[in-house]
Amino acid sequence: MSAAAENDALLRVSALHALLYCERLFYLEEVEEIRIADASVYAGRTLHEELAGEEGEEQRSFFLSSEKLGLTGKLDAVRHRNGNWVVYEHKRGKPLLRKGEEPQAWESDIIQVAAYSLLLEEYLDKELQEARIRYHGQNTTVIVPLTAENRNKVIAGIDKARKLRSATSRPPVCESSKKCLRCSLAPVCLPEEERFARSSEWEPLRLFPPEIEGAALHVTGHQARLGRSGDAFKLEEGENAARKLPSADIHSITIHGNGQVSTQALHLCAGKGIHLHWFSGGGTYLGSFSPGPGPVQRRIRQYQALTDPGLCLRLSRRTVRAKVESQLRFLLRSTRGGKRNDRIEAGIEEIRSLLKTASTAEGVDALRGLEGSAAQTYFDLLPGILNDDIQEELIPSGRSRRPPKDRFNAILSFGYSMLYRAVFEAILAVGLEPAFGYLHTPRSSAHPLVMDVLELFRVSVWDIVAVSSINRKQWNAESDFAVTKEKVWLSDEGRKKAIVLFERRMQDKWKHPVLDYSLSWQRTMELEVRLLEKEWTDTPGLFAQSRIR
Numbered sequence: 001m002s003a004a005a006e007n008d009a010l011l012r013v014s015a016l017h018a019l020l021y022c023e024r025l026f027y028l029e030e031v032e033e034i035r036i037a038d039a040s041v042y043a044g045r046t047l048h049e050e051l052a053g054e055e056g057e058e059q060r061s062f063f064l065s066s067e068k069l070g071l072t073g074k075l076d077a078v079r080h081r082n083g084n085w086v087v088y089e090h091k092r093g094k095p096l097l098r099k100g101e102e103p104q105a106w107e108s109d110i111i112q113v114a115a116y117s118l119l120l121e122e123y124l125d126k127e128l129q130e131a132r133i134r135y136h137g138q139n140t141t142v143i144v145p146l147t148a149e150n151r152n153k154v155i156a157g158i159d160k161a162r163k164l165r166s167a168t169s170r171p172p173v174c175e176s177s178k179k180c181l182r183c184s185l186a187p188v189c190l191p192e193e194e195r196f197a198r199s200s201e202w203e204p205l206r207l208f209p210p211e212i213e214g215a216a217l218h219v220t221g222h223q224a225r226l227g228r229s230g231d232a233f234k235l236e237e238g239e240n241a242a243r244k245l246p247s248a249d250i251h252s253i254t255i256h257g258n259g260q261v262s263t264q265a266l267h268l269c270a271g272k273g274i275h276l277h278w279f280s281g282g283g284t285y286l287g288s289f290s291p292g293p294g295p296v297q298r299r300i301r302q303y304q305a306l307t308d309p310g311l312c313l314r315l316s317r318r319t320v321r322a323k324v325e326s327q328l329r330f331l332l333r334s335t336r337g338g339k340r341n342d343r344i345e346a347g348i349e350e351i352r353s354l355l356k357t358a359s360t361a362e363g364v365d366a367l368r369g370l371e372g373s374a375a376q377t378y379f380d381l382l383p384g385i386l387n388d389d390i391q392e393e394l395i396p397s398g399r400s401r402r403p404p405k406d407r408f409n410a411i412l413s414f415g416y417s418m419l420y421r422a423v424f425e426a427i428l429a430v431g432l433e434p435a436f437g438y439l440h441t442p443r444s445s446a447h448p449l450v451m452d453v454l455e456l457f458r459v460s461v462w463d464i465v466a467v468s469s470i471n472r473k474q475w476n477a478e479s480d481f482a483v484t485k486e487k488v489w490l491s492d493e494g495r496k497k498a499i500v501l502f503e504r505r506m507q508d509k510w511k512h513p514v515l516d517y518s519l520s521w522q523r524t525m526e527l528e529v530r531l532l533e534k535e536w537t538d539t540p541g542l543f544a545q546s547r548i549r
Contacts, residue, residue: 010065013073013115016157019164020108021179023171027164028185032295032431064119070158075116085124087116087131094137105133105142111157114150168297170537180207190530193515197539206517208527210509214251218499219259220492222281226253228264247272252425256495257281275428277421282403282489283414285421295431298533302432305536312438313364315535318544319439319455320371321358326459326548327378328355333548334385334467347381364439371455375399382408382463386470393477394470403487408470410481410488411498415462416454418502420446422461423454426525430533456528460548461521465505474501514545 011030019026028034058079065072077087089112095103105113113131121128131144144150164171173191174180180191192204219226219235227234232244233253247268254277255261261276269276269291276289305311328351335344354374361367379399386395396408404410427434427449437448439455469475480494490498506522519527524546531543 009070010067010072011070011158011161013071013075013112013119016071016115016154016161017108017112019157019161020111022174022183023164024173024189024191025183025185026161027167027170028188030161031165031167032297034185034188034295034431062120062123064123066119066122068122069115069118070162071115071119073116073119075120077116077120085120085126085128087113087120087128089113089116089131089133091133091135092137093135095133095135095140095142097138103135103138103140103142105144109133110144110150111153113144114146115154115157117146118151118154168300173538177205181205183207188530190527190534193531193542194534194539196515197534197541204515204517206515206519208517208519208523210517210519210523211507212251212520212522212526214249216503216506217245217250217253218256218503219253220256220496220499221259222257224255224259225262226255226259226265227262228268231268233265233268247274250274252277252421254279254421256283256499275425277424279417279421282487283410283417283495285417288421288424290428298431299433299436301537302436302533306436306438309364311536313361313367315452315532315543316364316367316439317358317361319452320361320367321355322544322547323371323455323458324351324355324358324374326456327351327374327463329548330459330464331378331381331385339385341384344381344384347377350377367439382467385467390470390473391475391477394475403489405488407475407477407481407483407488408466410490410494411466411470411475412462414490414495414498415466415502416458418499419454419457419462420450422506422522423457423525423529424450426529427453429526430529432529432533453525453529453532456544456546457521457525460510461505462502464548465501469501512546513549514542 015026015030018029059076060079061074061076063074075087076089077085079085089109091109096106097103113133117128117131128146130146133142133144134140135142173189173194177191177195180186180189183189183191186192186207187209190208192202192207195202196204217233217235219237221237224235224237227236229244231248232246233250234242234244236242252275253269256279258281266276266289268274269289271291273291275291278286278288280286328348331344331348331351335348340348351374354370354377358367358370361370376399379396383395383397394407396406399412400406400409401413404413424434424447427447432449434447434449435442437450437452440446440448440451442448474497475494480491480497482489482491507520509518509520510524511518512524512527528543528546534540535543
């Protein structure tokens, strides 16, 4: 067996600790290979390094593996004056405290330190008597005797871990909600949202981060070149001085037009998990560079689920209802106060009728037709919500795309391309396969699942922004557009303006009407994709439930 195969077969002792803490956490880390080293993890590593050599005559770190035990791990041990080695584990928290009793180690900590001791015993070929855990939150050291009971707990934990490794479905959320509060994988697991889905009386705590760390970098210069300088990107644009942009401050990069990217910059993107996207000069989404392999288990479950016609129909109904209802609400909100003429009233009633039909549509094909009819009526009515004093060139005549025929549609199409990029990123961040969807039919120019999820955000993220920016006279009909007989697209100036509007909208916060907590639109996209995955992995019912107010 190769070294790589051996390591794949062995269980990390830290994973055994996670198993005893929460089976769901173990499964996410070890089976789905989702690991997030947050501040507490880094603090724990630093603590081990700072305290090295504080106790005993000799302190040493070991990196040990055992085929017999099926374990591997890095441990710290101290050899005392009597020659006995003792494994030491450092914890930032407090021990288990019971009234009238001495401090005790937590069960998961006992198993962890006992497992390390078994590894060290095999390496030294010498039986150990005890291990010690230092709880720095209480400034207390707890002695863990290496009894037959504690040794058997390790073996039982290893057996349980092997069974979970072979499972294809996630274990349920742990019963103790307190364990979730400081878990680094809470934004992936969504335990509070799952508890809320099971009981509407549950008041979910917000464990899902409100914003995505880092900014989106857009490179718009056709002569621009993006390179690397250490852990930073180096951006050169024409005669301007080169700029260094720390990779830690960037979550995605988009190249508009003919900008160049060096191999070294691609390596930095891969190492830091930064997505890279390319757009044509006319605003068409061309493709992306997505670092890292796809998580196999999650995609297997996705394939199995989305081959079920019944599930696809339920998800399609919910998606179409969410989109059409958002269009309806936007029209109603924009025509209050006397702007609603007979034509708009008739169109609104038609959309209402189509919305009712969506709940009982018998097939996905019927839903596609219904969604198309509602969209046509919606776009026919959009000129009616524009201010009377805007430039005539900015007034649309229906929806035109591939290519857009007027300025309004050029704005819409570019924004939808940017939205496609953002949803694509969210799907990859969750670990799903963007090419396998439930509503849109497969075609070469777009990923079906991206198009499915994108429908939830067209109105809220871009239609509202596009209409309001036109009504506020932020667009110049001459300088912001390039016009030919066949098509209209944004000029360099217009594209920069649209990018600013889009990224500002992505950072805007809103309050989720179902989960009742605030988060940015950028985070909302990732949340919706995670809720979509729960439709076939955990607890269904929360996907596509949010609406604009």
